[in-house]
Amino acid sequence: MTAGSGARPLLLRCRTLLAHADAVPLEDAGVLVADGTVVRVAPFADLAGDVPADRTVTLDGTVLPAFIDAHSHLRGLPLAEQGVADACLEVWVVRLTGTTALDPHDDALVAAAELAATGVTTVQAIHHTFAPPDEYAAGVHAVVSALEKAGLRAELALGLTDQSEFLPERAPAAWPGAERLAAPERGVAPAGFPGLFASTAAGLHGTRRVRLGVAPVAPQWCSDAALAALRRCVAGGLRVHTHLLESRRQRAWSAEGDPMKMLDRSGLLGPELSAAHGVWLTEAEIRLLARRGAALVHCATSNRRLGSGDAPVRAWVDAGVNVALGLDSQHESAPDMFAEMRAALATAERAGGPLTPREVLRMATEGGAAATGHAGRLGRIAPGHRADLIAVASRPGRGDVADRIVYEAVRADVADVFSAGRRLVESGVALCRTETDAARTRLRATLAADQAARAARLAALSAHEERLRGLLTGVEA
Numbered sequence: 001m002t003a004g005s006g007a008r009p010l011l012l013r014c015r016t017l018l019a020h021a022d023a024v025p026l027e028d029a030g031v032l033v034a035d036g037t038v039v040r041v042a043p044f045a046d047l048a049g050d051v052p053a054d055r056t057v058t059l060d061g062t063v064l065p066a067f068i069d070a071h072s073h074l075r076g077l078p079l080a081e082q083g084v085a086d087a088c089l090e091v092w093v094v095r096l097t098g099t100t101a102l103d104p105h106d107d108a109l110v111a112a113a114e115l116a117a118t119g120v121t122t123v124q125a126i127h128h129t130f131a132p133p134d135e136y137a138a139g140v141h142a143v144v145s146a147l148e149k150a151g152l153r154a155e156l157a158l159g160l161t162d163q164s165e166f167l168p169e170r171a172p173a174a175w176p177g178a179e180r181l182a183a184p185e186r187g188v189a190p191a192g193f194p195g196l197f198a199s200t201a202a203g204l205h206g207t208r209r210v211r212l213g214v215a216p217v218a219p220q221w222c223s224d225a226a227l228a229a230l231r232r233c234v235a236g237g238l239r240v241h242t243h244l245l246e247s248r249r250q251r252a253w254s255a256e257g258d259p260m261k262m263l264d265r266s267g268l269l270g271p272e273l274s275a276a277h278g279v280w281l282t283e284a285e286i287r288l289l290a291r292r293g294a295a296l297v298h299c300a301t302s303n304r305r306l307g308s309g310d311a312p313v314r315a316w317v318d319a320g321v322n323v324a325l326g327l328d329s330q331h332e333s334a335p336d337m338f339a340e341m342r343a344a345l346a347t348a349e350r351a352g353g354p355l356t357p358r359e360v361l362r363m364a365t366e367g368g369a370a371a372t373g374h375a376g377r378l379g380r381i382a383p384g385h386r387a388d389l390i391a392v393a394s395r396p397g398r399g400d401v402a403d404r405i406v407y408e409a410v411r412a413d414v415a416d417v418f419s420a421g422r423r424l425v426e427s428g429v430a431l432c433r434t435e436t437d438a439a440r441t442r443l444r445a446t447l448a449a450d451q452a453a454r455a456a457r458l459a460a461l462s463a464h465e466e467r468l469r470g471l472l473t474g475v476e477a
């Protein structure tokens with residue numbers, strides 16, 4: 001029986017309830033759930049008589065809305081396990097081409113379970129491979145099945161590009177073999193994007209918790225024709241997710257022009273769009289994003305690790321842009337949404353426009369809901385919202401409950417996780433742990449089998465890094 005997902009109501013008794021990022025904490029509160037949706041929030045004593053005792057669950061600590069990771073690549077293992085060290089974004093992306101390909105189901109299952117363990121119940125991810133159509137669709141189906149096993153709700157944006165992502169377009173072949181990076185084999189041309197999307201989606205009937213969207217991955221990695229093809233998908237009601245101006249060099253990457261201008265003329269810059277990073281947006285562009293109703297996803301840890309810079313998030317908020325947080329699969333050991341909130345605070349401080357703990361908590365909850373097309377349904381514990389909530393162990397101390405969670409909590413403090421009233425984590429243990437552990441073991445066996453070959457590939461790439469850095473100095477805004 002999955003508690004609360006069926007017809008019988010479920011009553012959650014919360015020692016402390018923080019119903020949303022701006023809420024006053026309530027002591028001994030009750031949350032009544034039916035059909036996966038919150039029906040009432042009231043003092044526990046007012047609700048206790050409505051539900052049989054065997055349908056009441058007591059949650060210690062502080063209960064708050066579950067988190068939304070609004071930008072992910074569903075990478076199960078940290079890249080350090082592949083021997084990929086941090087570098088500036090453009091060098092790092094080239095290093096990724098030397099990594100070992102992992103089973104998409106196992107990778108996504110581990111990633112999803114690790115996210116659930118840090119209180120994330122909804123993830124927005126980009127699925128991006130250069131595989132031919134059949135293999136591409138099979139990869140998407142494997143990821144969707146893993147997400148469903150882990151119980152995560154997902155916005156899965158299908159990445160489709162048609163320009164070089166690894167070397168600046170104007171760079172000549174820089175070393176033997178570099179032309180393969182400059183023009184990687186692609187399974188499908190822009191005219192085929194809508195068809196590939198339709199055939200991939202056709203195999204997913206009956207999936208309600210995973211929705212497919214589209215992703216140019218980054219505007220400068222697409223031709224105008226590719227963006228136009230994606231626009232036709234969006235006209236059919238899909239959401240769009242992208243990387244946007246993550247590094248300064250992306251301004252001048254493509255002969256097609258400036259990434260923001262490309263997005264704008266493609267018609268993709270609207271309320272269906274959420275864009276990750278946005279570190280190098282100008283003030284005028286931030287205002288344009290706000291006017292169009294597009295959302296930005298702040299990836300503070302990722303931006304630091306890849307040397308992308310400190311995004312001016314205070315300016316985004318002040319301009320009226322909806323802001324979410326994204327972990328970007330950039331964890332060092334395991335993803336931690338609390339650490340990410342603190343990284344967002346630290347970034348804002350460094351950028352000279354501080355944020356408050358409650359503002360970053362809002363980004364991790366309601367901001368994420370809006371950036372993934374779930375405004376009014378996720379991000380709060382309130383009637384009409386899905387019952388996605390977490391219980392975080394209390395630490396002794398004084399002061400505002402929200403402040404303490406943002407400043408002090410860690411991943412291991414997440415005791416219970418519910419999504420649409422269904423329990424994903426109970427007393428710190430993920431309910432799909434056995435399957436996840438087996439998947440992790442298989443992933444590590446794949447890595448071990450390819451260790452020597454991978455090391456050789458990465459060494460060959462690193463021999464060209466100086467040349468690559470030299471090429472990049474010519475690609476600056």
Ligand SMILES: [Zn+2]
Nearest residue numbers: 073243276328
């Ligand atoms: Zn990313």
